[in-house]
Amino acid sequence: MTEFPATIDLLVSGGDSRITPNPQTGLNKYGCSTMPDNEIVALGSSTASIISLRGMNAAQVLRERCAQRARRHTLQDVYDQQMQALRSELLSLCGLSEEDKVDALFAASGTDIHLLIAQWLQPDLTVMIDPAETGSGLAAALQGKHFSSDSTCAGGAPESTSVSDWQGELQTLVAREKNGKPRDIASVDAELLDIVEQAIKANKRLLLILTDVCKTGLIFPGIASIKKLQQRWPEKIQVVVDACQFRLSKQSLRAYLAHDFCIALTGSKFLGGPTFSGALLIPHSVANARQDQVLHEGARAYSHAADWPRGYKASLNLHPGTNFGLLLRWEAAIAELREFAQLNEQQIRPFLQAFHKAVSDRIQQDPHFEAVSNPMLDRSEIGSVGNWDEEQSIFPFIIYRVTSSGERQPLSRSESAKVYQELQRPADVQQHRRFQLGQPVLCGERIGVPVSALRLCVSAPMLVSAQEKTTADNMIAEAVLALDRIIEIIDTL
Ligand SMILES: Cc1ncc(COP(=O)(O)O)c(C=O)c1O
Structure with missing residues (x-):
């Protein structure tokens, strides 16, 4: 029997080109690496996520099991x-x-x-x-x-x-x-x-x-x-x-x-x-x-x-x-x-609410940003009431350049795309942390300029990690840092 392929090769097989890593960077179209990447601040789960160590281990264990079974079965x-x-x-x-x-x-x-x-x-x-x-x-x-x-x-x-x-x-x-x-x-x-x-x-x-x-x-x-x-x-x-x-x-x-x-x-x-x-x-x-x-x-x-x-x-x-x-x-x-399925309401909601508050406050107070508004997530029509999914876990926002006279100019779609890229893959990697946000989404016009929204997102692994108070606080601080970093990037465009 031929050798059973390695886990990392299997993980990027059996899908369309969106999952294929670029041979130069090792990253796919969404900036996700094939291996766990603990250095990136992962806030882009509305688009795609990078495999975690836990996920990689699980995939490896299953690959071994499959390889062993393949010796006795087709x-x-x-x-x-x-x-x-x-x-x-x-x-x-x-x-x-x-x-x-x-x-x-x-x-x-x-x-x-x-x-x-x-x-x-x-x-x-x-x-x-x-x-x-x-x-x-x-x-x-x-x-x-x-x-x-x-x-x-x-x-x-x-x-x-x-x-x-x-x-x-x-x-x-x-x-x-x-x-x-x-x-x-x-x-x-x-x-x-x-x-x-x-x-x-x-x-x-x-x-x-x-x-x-x-x-x-x-x-x-x-x-x-x-x-x-x-x-x-x-x-x-x-x-x-x-x-x-x-x-x-x-x-x-x-x-x-x-x-x-x-x-x-x-x-x-x-x-x-x-x-x-x-x-x-x-x-x-x-x-x-x-x-x-x-x-x-x-x-x-x-x-x-x-x-x-x-x-x-x-x-x-x-x-x-x-x-x-x-x-x-x-x-x-x-x-x-x-891991996530083991959490109850009281373990999930408080972090979503704290994240929402910290991010919304920061966005509201800063003229560089405008929150894209969302109504309450109401599923009472189908009888689902009082569950954690009533909380927002995607926070879209538009970016503005603020002139010395205080005038706000929305970033164009191509500028927002540049911000998104620079957050993820800074030109100077030694100098800056890497932040992964949700890919820009078209979001109408502001002052006649077609704009896109960037998104800060909470993921299930974040909610699992948030059970540790210091980690929860760190994750919220990192989301706010991502917004600070955006302001730095605007000035370099
Ligand atoms: C609401 C929604 N549906 C479907 C899709 C497509 O899923 P996939 O990216 O796995 O092809 C996306 C992707 O962003 C999505 O946001």
Whole structure:
């Protein structure tokens, strides 16, 4: 038998080019290294995270186990067993047991999960949030197109060409006004209702994507209107919650599933696993309704049979195959989830509130910054109340240059991108600490200048570490230091 690949090689295999390290820097497109990097201040979990030591150890242990088993079994058998074990553990850490009748599908990223959902459900029309507020490949994936020129398993598919014989329409809803304020909920509801009514009249089947939460931390569109529409036309509408940020409590996951909504998750943002990994929680009610749907062979580029729950006809056309990179990336994320799942409300909320206060106070007091506002995260419509996920854990803000006369000039998008890069990879590494923030997100205009928001984010590993008071205080101080450093960088632009 050939040698089982090394953990670090596996971790960057079985995904699209977003996970490939640049040979010069050893970093991927998001500045994440393949090895743990304790020197960087990691505040960018809304985009991607760097593998932790805990995650690396877990991946290494699983790699050893797989290598040992591969001496007695086929690689296929080893992969199938381990994916099944991963599935059971993810569900159990989400607080779900067999009685809850929920399955899990795995894929190389949140974007791949959306691509597979669309291939499986084949809606005539999908409605989702403004593409700037979600993964950049989602719009293509949901319409049945390759979102990148090097798809997951097979590679070499031209971007924007069709994955299969199915293609769907897509409509997007703007989430924020030009000034960055969240759009009035009533106008969003009215626009959505109009789109849905017209589609139903034309006898179309719809996929509604409820994003909880988006890149800048909103739940969008309103849960109430999505729920109402789905209850009115249950045969025509399927809802998928895009919870790829995975900033959801077990209670909220359960509540969404109880409404027959599927939930898309990733292990590589809030959870702190390596870039990238995706999963879809599927209630049995949804699986039963789609039980005869077989995926087109075009989906082979994104999925292996063992990535699907056992017994799903959807996977009949897929090749057996293995993706040990995906398995190990998820294992590293699960190592973080094991720790996080042990924390209770009282251990989570106080740090989120303290972080929020420190960062908001600093942003509000300083003319170099403007907070991008977010309403309360209210999930009472699905019966999830009083849980830690009501607290913000993504803090977006716009940057300004302040002239000697006190005049504020917003940084352009390219300037904000430079700030983001310089924070992460300072020109003078000896001199400055490295800070990783969430990638800039387009956020309208200020004084006629198109702007982007940078994001400070709290992750699950931070919340685990915050149980130690001094560490908690240090992490908050570091977030404030990141803001100080931004001001220094503005002056060098
Ligand atoms: C809300 C949301 N959904 C989906 C995605 C796509 O997930 P991935 O980056 O794993 O492809 C992102 C990425 O930032 C996201 O923020």
